[in-house]
Amino acid sequence: MIDAAELKSIAAWAQGLSDAEIERARRGVSIKTFGRGAHLCHRDDKFEHWAGVVDGLMKFGSTDAAGRVVSFGGLPPGMWFGEGSLLKNEARQYDVVALRDTRLALMNKPTFDWLCDASVAFNRYLVRQFNERLGLFIALLEHARTLDATARVARNIAWLINPVIAPRAGDRIEISQEELGLLSGVSRQAANAALRQLAAEGLVTVDHRSVIVRDRTRLARYGGE
DNA sequence: GCATTAACAGCCG
DNA sequence: CGGCTGTTAATGC
Numbered sequence: 001m002i003d004a005a006e007l008k009s010i011a012a013w014a015q016g017l018s019d020a021e022i023e024r025a026r027r028g029v030s031i032k033t034f035g036r037g038a039h040l041c042h043r044d045d046k047f048e049h050w051a052g053v054v055d056g057l058m059k060f061g062s063t064d065a066a067g068r069v070v071s072f073g074g075l076p077p078g079m080w081f082g083e084g085s086l087l088k089n090e091a092r093q094y095d096v097v098a099l100r101d102t103r104l105a106l107m108n109k110p111t112f113d114w115l116c117d118a119s120v121a122f123n124r125y126l127v128r129q130f131n132e133r134l135g136l137f138i139a140l141l142e143h144a145r146t147l148d149a150t151a152r153v154a155r156n157i158a159w160l161i162n163p164v165i166a167p168r169a170g171d172r173i174e175i176s177q178e179e180l181g182l183l184s185g186v187s188r189q190a191a192n193a194a195l196r197q198l199a200a201e202g203l204v205t206v207d208h209r210s211v212i213v214r215d216r217t218r219l220a221r222y223g224g225e
Numbered sequence: 226g227c228a229t230t231a232a233c234a235g236c237c238g
Numbered sequence: 239c240g241g242c243t244g245t246t247a248a249t250g251c
Contacts (some may be wrong), residue, residue, distance in 0.1 A: 149228070176242060187229050208237060209242065211243065 001027050007038040010054050016121030020126040028111025034098040044091045052080040056102025059183050073159050074183040079166045087113055099179045132164040149186045151223025153194035156184045158220035174210045
């Protein structure tokens, strides 16, 4: 379990909770470290925790019929995920794996259920998160067929600094080009070319092992219209 | 053709 | 030195 101050610093949803609710929540949360390449869960696992990224970087994805890894997106510090499987009481839909050494906060299901029942603020957080994810999903559907490598990289960058879903991320993302490639489902070289293309258009600035976002809106729409 | 893997040199921390 | 980056060449769908 963790203390109240730590919980508040790693969880946006904790901001609106009463002291009593924080106290109850913190007792149900523990921190666990995952080494690069380690899985939090596999598809079809029964995994009864809600998870939040403290630091590091995770990704979620799947494996297609041919055995190839398919990435859906990145999970940056501040992002909480997995509520879908908890709410529906069913197995995981995705693999979740660490792209580098990552610390996760894990909340047990009884605590999650209790917060859902007890706290309006907690429910408001969940609704906001669902809404944001739905917007992303629709944008994906719209352009899924036509997105080239550069657009996929652009959208993954935009997703990583989504202020609603990942409120702790600033404009700067600490990520290597190899990790960005893994997230976006392209090779490291293609990620490199995409970054330089986006930099040339003024949407990002590329730095050593990090990317600074200049225009998140255009990044999120890149390749559409 | 476009994207990927492989390989290598240069750079940064 | 070890990890990251920028390029190029060869290969695959």
